[in-house]
Amino acid sequence: MIRFLLIDCPDEPGLVYRITEILYRHGLNVLRNGEFVEREDSHFFMRTEFEGDFEQEALLRDLRAALPASARIRLRDDRPRRIVVLATKEHHCLSELLVRHFFGQLQADILAVISNHNNLRELTERLNVPYHHISAEGISREAHEASVLQQIAHYEPEFVVLARYMRILSPEFVANFPERLINIHHSFLPAFIGASPYAQAYARGVKSIGATAHFVTDQLDQGPIIAQSVIPTDHTQNAHDMAQAGRDVEKLTLARALTLVFREQVAVHRNKTIVFE
Amino acid sequence: MIRFLLIDCPDEPGLVYRITEILYRHGLNVLRNGEFVEREDSHFFMRTEFEGDFEQEALLRDLRAALPASARIRLRDDRPRRIVVLATKEHHCLSELLVRHFFGQLQADILAVISNHNNLRELTERLNVPYHHISAEGISREAHEASVLQQIAHYEPEFVVLARYMRILSPEFVANFPERLINIHHSFLPAFIGASPYAQAYARGVKSIGATAHFVTDQLDQGPIIAQSVIPTDHTQNAHDMAQAGRDVEKLTLARALTLVFREQVAVHRNKTIVFE
Amino acid sequence: MIRFLLIDCPDEPGLVYRITEILYRHGLNVLRNGEFVEREDSHFFMRTEFEGDFEQEALLRDLRAALPASARIRLRDDRPRRIVVLATKEHHCLSELLVRHFFGQLQADILAVISNHNNLRELTERLNVPYHHISAEGISREAHEASVLQQIAHYEPEFVVLARYMRILSPEFVANFPERLINIHHSFLPAFIGASPYAQAYARGVKSIGATAHFVTDQLDQGPIIAQSVIPTDHTQNAHDMAQAGRDVEKLTLARALTLVFREQVAVHRNKTIVFE
């Protein structure tokens, strides 16, 4: 089994040496290693993939002893993550995740899909995933979010993925999932923040459209960016055509971001991400 | 000699038929033809490349007679355009244009370079182009712009190109060059409007940076977009690194936009462009 | 209903004029029009999208009368094409088509899936498409192809799509589907013709991998190319990693090629394609 070790802490001399010495002492076989120092505030990041038998508690204890007290240490194996997916009516991002999941290629178990509409139920259930329709009609945002939260809580997921979930989430909702709530925004952020980015893109006459996968924070569309992609567009495409063309880049950008996060390739630092590719 | 014919007018039935009938009647050999109808406001665009001997006045008269009164008709040959380039201190966009010009590959004659600094003089003059240093130090923006305008006027250019010219131009200045003033902005507009887009991009932690060539209007960074490109960036690049990496995409995006404009492949319609590729 | 008109014939003066005059006379509303002349052998291509009521036989008769005798005229509406998909064991291209089909976004009806393996049956049938397992074990290639052909014939498809079908087809098989058999090859053709392109790419140490959608002819991997895409790779990816990374570009390249073909945007001329975008 492959393990992923992700460490970040204030930089100081000898960190790589101390960490790799510990891995060596525990008899571990390093497959890949990467380090990065954010010079702006002198912060150290290191990601290691390794194999081998080891005692987890002893390893973590040794690492903690060797590192600054404020160090964050994440040690994970490569078993699938437990996730819940929220969607609305558009199928393409959800379909991409469901099909990968169906064939065991998502690095995650989709425990359930929750939607405020019902049109994605058929595909979801045909692909063996529970579907919960929680309508937002006629109830307050608070009440709706409470129902969604309750349903999510039932599954105890590690991550919640917004696969074109079109409702704005309250800061209270978001606060439940620090660095665990991932969204795909259908524009090249920070261009076209907010609603209807394709309509905005059409109105502005841009020559490319894009997609941005990011962690959700209480600032709408302002959280740390994990992955971005763009594709060309031109004058022949109206907002509807752009939305169609954008589907492919959205679904692949989301899938790529999830793979990065699930394999512990993404460290969040202030409002940015360090991505080890 | 190849001719470029660019027509736009309100759409109505039979326009292509009427126009191509006239070209046929004048014995012209159509090399390439493209039409597009903007459905939102029912506006027709057509671009034709053709060869052949013809009487220009007679052709234009026949076209005007066959088209709605508000039609815009542009008929140009493929001789180099007359341009003046404005720059500041960064050389990469200017260098790209000067080298292409030196080898006759720009589809334009660079009549002169005007800069508010003097460090680009050496390259410019070595490549046989007059260089005018008009410092902005110690004088008002109005006075500086008046001097620049006077110098430009001396050359009677068809187009003025801002090759990383870092001063904001007044609406009065811009008004002299409707659809004739082209800028390269060092971001993927409308992301990062205004000053220091790379610093903004770094602060936001984006995963791609870009460049946008556009016509300049009196709305800062809001004019019709001609061409856009992006390249990936990552957490290892600070604002300075991004600026370096962005140079290549800036210079190629500007060069490509100029080729499109100079070959009459770009029609401006309201605040957008129709680009015939 | 939108109609697609695709014409090609030897070039001669006045073709656009004559064709658009006929469309105008029949009262049709042209939405988009494109022409291209292949200069090498002076061949004319034109594609038109139009709306309006018309008598199909009369229109075709008028077009035939106005065009050279060797002209090819294709007139189609935008109803879904009838297709059969052949696959082997890899799911990603088939899944992409099945999901688009499930949500009515493929511009085609998938009448059936035929495979020489059985592992894709479950997904196919869950998404409401008949699945035929025709094993190639223990029988000759001729016998296997005869069974496949018979099964295809039952559905009378307009096109047959090879969605990562890993068996080499005989010229006799291919001859049944001129310009109607479309394959996705998992390399940037003509690099890595033949088997195991990712293993070849790894051995060569390339920095990008790609996918090519093409019409199949009796020359293996040599038919007219419809669409191509590449993605970066690097030294960290072995042949298996490349194959995984290549899935996304394969499935999107195939889907894009099918859309182009099904909307009559692709003319085949000798061993190349003219693609109207």
Next chain:
Amino acid sequence: MIRFLLIDCPDEPGLVYRITEILYRHGLNVLRNGEFVEREDSHFFMRTEFEGDFEQEALLRDLRAALPASARIRLRDDRPRRIVVLATKEHHCLSELLVRHFFGQLQADILAVISNHNNLRELTERLNVPYHHISAEGISREAHEASVLQQIAHYEPEFVVLARYMRILSPEFVANFPERLINIHHSFLPAFIGASPYAQAYARGVKSIGATAHFVTDQLDQGPIIAQSVIPTDHTQNAHDMAQAGRDVEKLTLARALTLVFREQVAVHRNKTIVFE
């Protein structure tokens, strides 16, 4: 001053630990570090950027003592490399290098340009670089190569760069510059090996064209690939148009490859490169 340390050797446990321990002991400040193990033959690669005062001989001695005897150790500072550029008639790759050099942005000193034609002399000399015209007319390949070699030897360059040098070099010539001779090939290798790749690409009807920067070995166009890029093309471009469009991707791919090599980001292993980005 920044130092680049590039190490490769057969893999064994504890290499990162041993190397970083030495760097730590010598009081060096690691700015960036990357390791990679080629699993196929269990070979280890490590690249480190560091700052600090140190005794070079002592550091190298300690590293050699800690590493397997077959280890290759390259330690370089970030001063410009000494290079000679060979060109023929096409200017775009040479111009790109000359302009970057003129403004101190190449990470190299261009000591001289050698060409078998004379049309690039003017630009080269205007940009302050010596130009040697060594005609190949009327003399044997051996004699021509001998003259070129002699001229190169005069400058004692670290690297020789082929900036669209159109003559095939003999294995004897190449043998003088192991891992020090870099070429830009105007296709996406291994597609279109040999002469006139754009003519080959046009004949094949590809939808993308590309460029490949590689080390030259005695196998024509078969050496280790450093960088590759592609751009889209279409049916409207003939071989001449493709050659024009390809210029931009060629010059940027070459410039990027040189930066990678000059900053010691490229390790050659058998016929591949390990590129630390």
